[in-house]
Amino acid sequence: MTVSRETVLKQAAERNVEFVSLQYTDIVGMVKNVTIPISELPDCLDHGVWFDGSSLEGFARVAESDMYLVPDLETFAIIPWDEAAGFVTARMICDVQTPEGKPFAGDPRYALRRALDAAQRMGMTFYVGPEVEFFLFRAGPDGRPALIPHDVAGYFDATTDAATHIRRRMVRALSAFGIEVEATHHEGALGQHEIDLRHTEGLRAADHLVTTRATLKAVAQHHNLYATFMPKPIAHLNGNGLHMHLSLADATSGKNLFFDTHDPYSISKLARHFIAGLLAHARGMIAVLAPLVNSYKRLVPGFEAPVYLIWGRTNRAQLVRVPRISTNRPQSARVELRCADPSCNPYLALAVILAAGLDGIRRELPLPPPVEEDLFEVDLRARQFDVLPSTLGVALEELQRDEVITETLGPHILERFVDARAREWEEYSHSISQWELDRYLPTY
Numbered sequence: 450m451t452v453s454r455e456t457v458l459k460q461a462a463e464r465n466v467e468f469v470s471l472q473y474t475d476i477v478g479m480v481k482n483v484t485i486p487i488s489e490l491p492d493c494l495d496h497g498v499w500f501d502g503s504s505l506e507g508f509a510r511v512a513e514s515d516m517y518l519v520p521d522l523e524t525f526a527i528i529p530w531d532e533a534a535g536f537v538t539a540r541m542i543c544d545v546q547t548p549e550g551k552p553f554a555g556d557p558r559y560a561l562r563r564a565l566d567a568a569q570r571m572g573m574t575f576y577v578g579p580e581v582e583f584f585l586f587r588a589g590p591d592g593r594p595a596l597i598p599h600d601v602a603g604y605f606d607a608t609t610d611a612a613t614h615i616r617r618r619m620v621r622a623l624s625a626f627g628i629e630v631e632a633t634h635h636e637g638a639l640g641q642h643e644i645d646l647r648h649t650e651g652l653r654a655a656d657h658l659v660t661t662r663a664t665l666k667a668v669a670q671h672h673n674l675y676a677t678f679m680p681k682p683i684a685h686l687n688g689n690g691l692h693m694h695l696s697l698a699d700a701t702s703g704k705n706l707f708f709d710t711h712d713p714y715s716i717s718k719l720a721r722h723f724i725a726g727l728l729a730h731a732r733g734m735i736a737v738l739a740p741l742v743n744s745y746k747r748l749v750p751g752f753e754a755p756v757y758l759i760w761g762r763t764n765r766a767q768l769v770r771v772p773r774i775s776t777n778r779p780q781s782a783r784v785e786l787r788c789a790d791p792s793c794n795p796y797l798a799l800a801v802i803l804a805a806g807l808d809g810i811r812r813e814l815p816l817p818p819p820v821e822e823d824l825f826e827v828d829l830r831a832r833q834f835d836v837l838p839s840t841l842g843v844a845l846e847e848l849q850r851d852e853v854i855t856e857t858l859g860p861h862i863l864e865r866f867v868d869a870r871a872r873e874w875e876e877y878s879h880s881i882s883q884w885e886l887d888r889y890l891p892t893y
Contacts, residue, residue, distance in 0.1 A: 452522040454494045461487060461539060464527055468538045471498055471518045472659075473545055474557055476865050477740065478794030480663055483518060484538075494520065497546060502553070516553060518543035524656060526626045530667045540626070542656050554861040557796035558655070564800040564857055565651050567807060569700055575803050578631070578648030578694035578783070579658055581791055583665060584640050584682055585612055586675045594675035596683055598640025612642060619644065619668045626664065628657045637753075638686035648694060648783075651799050658691075658795035678791035680739065681746035688747030688754060691791040693802065694772075696783040697723065708782035714762060714771045714819070715782060721816040724769050724784055726809020727802070728758050728817075731768060731788065733851025734801040735837050736844035737858070738789035740870060742877045745840050747790060755788045758835040761819035768837075771819075788837065797858065797866070804857035842874045 461469075469490050471483045483500055485493060496517075503514035520541035531538040545556035552559040568575050589595030599612055616633040623630055629647035636643045644665070646657055662678055669676035681688035697706045697719070707720035716724075739748060747754050753766055760769035770785040789798055808814075820834075838844040845867055848854060855863050 457522050457525050466537050466539045470540045471543050473543045515548050517546045519546050529622050529625045554859055557794050561796040561800040564803045572700050573697045574700045575651040576648045576696045577651055577654035580645045580692040582643045582689040584677050601639055615672055619665055622664050622668050626660050655795040655799050680744045680790040689791055691789040693786045694783045705780045705782050708779040722809045722813055723806040724760055725814035725816040726806045727769055730805035731758050732847040733854040736848040737797050737801050738793050741792050742841050744790050756836055759820040761821045763821045801854050801857050808853045
């Protein structure tokens with residue numbers, strides 16, 4: 450559905466909007482914001498809004514500082530928590546352009562648009578259904594977030610789940626942004642929760658992920674809680690994943706191209722090539738999908754997080770899983786990529802995931818046999834399966850070696866992404882942890 454300039458202005462007038470929050474993300478995925486009064490909205494819709502891109506670390510050089518935010522009209526929505534506070538504020542997600550009206554090469558949203566355009570040229574539309582995991586923590590005595598889980602419930606528990614009503618308020622807030630939720634439930638760890646978003650076209654899926662993170666934090670804060678998407682906040686508990694359910698549809702007919710009723714897994718030859726592409730580029734794209742030092746504390750055996758580059762159906766520790774579907778619902782055919790975590794930049798993550806899958810299709814990469822054994826009982830190292838990098842430092846090296854992934858990001862984003870994460874890795878590597886002090890100081 451195409452939204453017109455006049456429709457946006459009419460909606461703003463009908464809702465008595467006072468301010469408009471123009472949002473975009475930096476290269477590492479943090480939401481940035483420029484707020485304008487409603488009186489400036491008509492001019493904004495016609496000409497965009499200027500901002501200084503060089504003021505954001507790693508976003509643009511001083512020589513290319515002049516940038517313009519150009520709102521995506523379809524993302525107009527009222528921010529519910531501002532309305533409750535007495536301010537009627539609308540949100541619009543923006544593309545970043547140069548003064549010449551061209552897309553800015555450092556805009557993560559543009560990187561995803563390029564990947565989606567590549568799929569469209571192949572006659573396909575990319576769909577994504579994300580599963581977002583997060584923890585709810587209480588505040589410590591100093592008022593700062595502490596590792597105090599909000600409840601003591603476990604997977605799908607009901608009677609001990611203290612956040613049932615909070616999750617429902619989160620769903621209500623997400624619906625105000627036009628984000629459809631399929632299900633919510635308590636996850637496996639204490640204080641851990643999951644919200645599953647309905648599958649939608651790739652760009653909207655990334656928009657929805659960015660909005661979801663901000664929304665969940667805002668609702669949690671209203672209840673004096675802290676929502677965190679940190680991949681592994683508590684060592685002995687499961688971490689936060691961002692499982693992506695992926696499919697491709699015919700761009701003209703809308704038919705799901707991943708379904709094949711004659712295949713043992715009900716997936717098509719095209720889907721098998723797509724999975725093969727994900728496996729082939731997993732090591733190269735993991736720095737984008739799991740971008741923090743802490744991400745690799747989650748990607749370890751024993752916590753239902755993938756480590757080995759294998760696929761199948763029955764074991765949830767596989768990198769790629771093919772969910773069972775009903776044969777009378779071919780549109781639900783999909784593959785589930787399980788290695789990403791919710792600290793990633795959704796635009797860059799979906800861009801590299803799609804590029805990896807499309808490369809598998811273009812080159813007709815063969816898919817190795819599935820692995821259905823219990824991954825906790827089988828010594829997979831003896832089977833010589835490839836594994837994901839075990840640290841951010843190794844992941845960054847793999848990223849720079851993968852031509853498909855680097856070309857998808859483009860030189861501007863690649864340079865700044867690697868620089869930001871390499872500095873983080875170096876700082877972490879040089880720091881002295883409490884574990885080291887406890888372990889070595891008394892002995893040596």
